[in-house]
Amino acid sequence: MHNFWTACGHQHLTRNARGWMSPTPDYWRLWLQRPEMALVPESCKEEIRLHQALLDNPLMQVAPAQLQAFKDDDARENYELFLRFRSDVESAGSLESAYMAWQHSGNIQLPPLFIDVVVQAIVCNVLADEQDAWVWRAAELLFRRQRITIEGGRVLSGDSDTLDTLQATGGLGEMGRLLMEGGAPLKAVDVKVLHPDNAERYLAQREGLGRYAFLLDMTHELQNQLPHGLILSMVNARSGLKALSVVLGRWVQHFLGVAVSIEPVQKVDDPAWRWHVGLDATATALLNDLYQGTELSTQRQQQLISLFKLRFDNPQDMRADVQGKPVYLGLAMNEQGLLKLKPQNLLLNLPLAREV
Known part of the structure; x- marks a missing residue:
């Protein structure tokens, strides 16, 4: 790479x-x-x-x-x-x-x-030795602001700056911007969801507008309507949330020298909930309110993209008062549908047994 x-x-x-x-x-x-x-x-x-x-x-x-x-x-x-x-x-x-x-x-x-x-x-x-396109695309969340859209029950994450540029220029750069300002019709730019069929093309992209023009499917659970009104729920094997969990785990290991495992979860059903970390400003506020038992409005609930459960591989790496307990993480978009992940939150706010 x-x-x-x-x-x-x-x-x-x-x-x-x-x-x-x-x-x-x-x-x-x-x-x-x-x-x-x-x-x-x-x-x-x-x-x-x-x-x-x-x-x-x-x-x-x-x-x-x-x-x-x-x-x-x-x-x-x-x-x-x-x-x-x-x-x-x-x-x-x-x-x-x-x-x-x-x-x-x-x-x-x-x-x-x-x-x-x-x-x-x-x-x-x-990620020096990583070959998985989903992991690399998920890693973009650590330094590129994302625009979240929900289509047909799927949560899609796209690079905000790239999407704004494509919308303004039709994908033709400054010339496209001038043409659009002049009222000339432009062919819509085809932004692809990262998929096994185009994963190699994503990895082959170098710099330029196409570098960040792939959407990441952040849907963790897929639902299929079956006969007789039954609904089959399956975990999305190519969930961007699973890929993001890999990135965040390696990020913690690289900086703090402690091994952790992270997995997406649908809810926090833990009466012994002791510690949480918001991965962005919106998620921090949401998790604080949930921890305090504050009821969230429907609008705020819809801003929550996912929860995660983080566990230390070695409980001895944790503070004694929370040793062995999970740390819950949250990821959320703001009211404008934008997500700016703060990777430093994981480095500054985990309950470590020692200072790093």
């Missing part, structure tokens, strides 16, 4: 003794080529000079006066953010160490884009 998701720069990282990812000079060169940092025709001489110097020596020290000489305020701010980001990662020694430091600080002074690109590169490390 070395050529998968190359835009995040994972191919320019090296593993340290702990198995965490440390940057090489080429990693920083790739950042300098991103749209936020790349030169444009309007770039002033001072920006051009500094950009070339950083390409030659990505770890060079930059004096404040060099940035003050920029004529464009936005360009100056982008460089300040990049240099802060570079300093944080180099000081921490790895992307994982920097990510944990940001989360523990509670005051992240970097744009969400920076954090999402870091998470994407870390996911590539976590």
Whole structure:
């Protein structure tokens, strides 16, 4: 999977003794080529000079006066953010160490884009030997906002930015946008649900609009209407929730060094419910209310995508007061049908016996 998701720069990282990812000079060169940092025709001489110097020596020290000489305020701010980001990662020694430091600080002074690109590169490390398309597609939830739709009883997750772009351009980029603004009819873009018939095509996609144009079926249980009014319920063998459980389990193992098993569940029927973690802001609020016994409105109930049960393989890794008990996880969309998973919640809020 070395050529998968190359835009995040994972191919320019090296593993340290702990198995965490440390940057090489080429990693920083790739950042300098991103749209936020790349030169444009309007770039002033001072920006051009500094950009070339950083390409030659990505770890060079930059004096404040060099940035003050920029004529464009936005360009100056982008460089300040990049240099802060570079300093944080180099000081921490790895992307994982920097990510944990940001989360523990509670005051992240970097744009969400920076954090999402870091998470994407870390996911590539976590899934380095994975060949399952569903696991890779589920992993997108850790760093890409999703739009959830329900069609025919199926819960489908699509990349929000990609769907919005396709809707605005008909899949033809800026030309498509202009044509649509001019009233020209465009052929609808065919967005596919990930399926055994197209799984290889998903894995073969490189960068570009098609990279995130596959929907993930998050339906855990399928129901078939049988004669005489009977309903047959079956677990979806290719549920995106099962694939997401795999990703989250490996995420915890990679960062915290503890083995856990995670499985989707339909409800929490546990009188001894002791611990829960919301995987996003909406789910956190929902689980808190459920734990307190607050009755949820029908609308809020419909926002809940799934519950999960997490168990520690070794109960000794848990705090003594909850040892051996399951941890319940929740995943939910907001009122607009959007889901932004927060993978850091699993790293900061599990009942560990020791600090990590």
